[in-house]
Amino acid sequence: MPIPFPFSAVVAQEEMKRSLLIAAIDPSIGGVLVFGDRGTGKSTAIRGLAALLPKMRAVDCTYQCDPEASDDVLCEDCRAKRAAGRTLKSRQVPVPVVDLPLGATEDRVIGALDLERALTKGEKAFEPGLLARAHRGFLYIDEVNLLEDHLVDSLLDVAASGQNLVEREGLSVRHPARFVLVGSGNPEEGELRPQLQDRFGLSVEVKTPQDLPTRMKVVRLRDAFERDPNAFVEKWKRQDGKVRRQIQKARELLPSVEVPDATLERAGELCMKLGTDGLRGELTLIRAARGLAALQGDTEVVDRHLKEVATSALRHRLRRDPLDESGSTSRVERAVAELFGE
């Protein structure tokens, strides 16, 4: 597998980096959608983040179950083992980051009859798909707006329920599939289906930097990386390590981060002002702010955190006006400025 560009060497694009880190700290936020110009390092950042994530403990089963998970999140094998009173042996494994490539067929995504075993042994066995592999990790879809509709449909259901239900070829399988959905794309190539857009917790817009020093820095780093990836990664190892420790610390801190009533109220006001549909926006806003607080080592969520994540958490939840090119971002910013004062 090609060496990914180090996450810490991604220049600028602070909103994207922050959102990805928050999603890594709190998977329940529901993933990140990165939309924007070409050549802004969308997939670079995502692959880079994947490479530096801290390892996780996993049972040696098909789905890499969490040995400490409650029964309903375990796969059938692990549940049976636990019910039988056996301990679930586990080991450290890298967090899975699974690519859902365009052109994937449905059988590979949701899983299907294992062809090899069926042909050679005549056995009916389930061969898990990408959704199974992405359990507890990240599912990354580049050019998500070009994904075939029928794949989007399968994804939506699984992303919402955290479970993949396979009913085909005489198989009936249910397995856990909780993953952080990360999508990227370029709006010029087509809009994203609203239903899919809603599934993403945070939505980020990336733009090409327009100032010369930043542009030079990007080109210089990228060039150095491509000349000698190994040396480059070695050089950025410590920086990446710092980010990894930051994530680890934030994860430990997260459960103890307090959200005072005043902050909750503020979040509610903001969502009301913007007229976001349903409670999802509010919930994501709070969660993202809490993730950010943890990331910054704070134990209480305050206005500052809300302000910083509001745009990412809400811009894709406003009542849609597809013709408004930059409208939703500025609408959120305006509302934030009005509410919090500048």
Next chain:
Amino acid sequence: MNMTAANPAADQGVDAGPPPAGAGLSAWDDAVLAAALMSVDPVGTGGVALRALAGPVREQWLSLMRDLQPPEAPHRRIPLHVSDGRLLGGLDLAATLNAGRPIAERGLLVEADGGLVELAMAERISAHTAARLTMAFDSGEVVLERDGLAMRTPSRFAVVALDEGVGEDEGLLNALLDRLAFHVDLTHIRVHEAIACDYDPEDVVQARARLAGLTLDEEQLEALCGTALALGIPSLRASLFACRVACASAALEGRDQVEAEDLAVAARLVLAPRATQLPPSEEQPPEEPPPPPEEPEEQEQNQSEEQQQEPQELEDTVLDAAKAAIPADLLSQLQLGTLRRSRSRATGKAGAIQNAPTRGRPAGVLRGELRSGLKLNVVETLRAAAPWQRLRREERARRGIESSRIEVRQDDFRITRFKHRSETTTIFMVDASGSSALHRLAEAKGAVEMLLADCYVRRDQVALIAFRGKGAEVLLPPTRSLVRAKRTLAGLPGGGGTPLASGIDLGMMMADSIQRRGGTPILILMTDGRANVARDGAGGRARAFDEAKAAARAVRAQEMSAMVIDTSPRPQQQGRELAAEMGARYLPLPHADAGALNQAVRVATG
């Protein structure tokens, strides 16, 4: 190894006129230089977008380019309608049946590792195919998740995209263009110019060896990045490519460090074709004569002085080199401010999505016979056959046949059914004539915008036709990009006569082609019905209206769903008559606000 145009034939090209400035003299030499530089650093430069119609010039370039490749490097040509299986890889049916277990077949992109991919008719390539290519490009590997196979295979290759597009609207997808360092246009090169090539494969081999040791210093980097910014090139890939190409140029010329001349090459070949604006300070009248033929020598002269130059001056030199290569017509377009910031070559290529009915949601698999037109689902067939293999093997053994092959019988055949969701395309035919403009072109625009929003929710495609003055034109071919639709609409000027028949004709033509591709067109005509220009451009109300009615009858004959929105201040007899001839709904909207209009269309189109 001098790339200066030395042959007299090239000089004649200038006197003869037409090939415009910049695209003139050294165009062929630059095209060859691009081929050589790409060969020096295929992965770093991504490849060449080659704009030219099929013909001897293109053939000559391609054959020169192929000769420059190392003999062991693979070379694959990808046809327009390549299937995913062939492109990315999939199940090898013959081998699988033979071996009795799934055997993967390598895709074209994997086979091309370390070499070159030629894309035939690249301007027609679908966004889906392009996305698969760019994915492999960006990650350096081909990820396969198909037919029960999962593989990642490293693959790095350069692409030569053969763009046979004509005119501004037809061309490579931006996603692809952005990833190819060189944009070469052979359109204005004549056959007798396309001869010389000063490079041979040995040069390339030597240059490749030299390439690793070459880097840009800070000033050079700043010069290239600054130039890109000054020329209004948003994508950072362009700057990166420029750096690569400068290094490749130095390597090719046998230098051990990058010189100003190399930067000039990079600016000319990489940055100039991408320019979307001229640097603000510079005055340059569009009629300025073509750059003098001795331009390359000039650069060489400058070269010695540039050693001591400040970065700003270096940047200016690079900028000049880029400007000299910007074709004159682009220049004049820029000055007129008519060039759109990004040439909107996004998708929305008519029917790119509809063209592929086998991409729909597979609506299950049927047991069935193989007839032509049906698609055998190999994996499902094998899955169906699998459980029986032991039995069949034993049966064969009883008959004395020893074989481990998979036996597939007729019963096992599984056919994929596709539910083809017929996509709706709403064609707006907007009357932009003087009389309409007077009344409420602005209001009609507002209404169309609201309808567009509705189309967005329904994932419909939209197309825009305007008619005014002497005729009708397609402002926007069917697209899903509503942002484009809005932008186009906003720029629609009003005024002139009302060539109603031409407008309806054009709408019908588009509707017809949509129908032939399996889509469902809806025609929405917004007019005040006051036709006064006939099909041939002549004036005269009576004839113009008669023709319009005839055109409307054609709509009814084809049983298209249509609607006439009367935008005149008071409901007119003409509008009603027209709607009747068309078999269309008639919506008089004396004081329509956009919301009411939207509501009406929603009801009418379901």
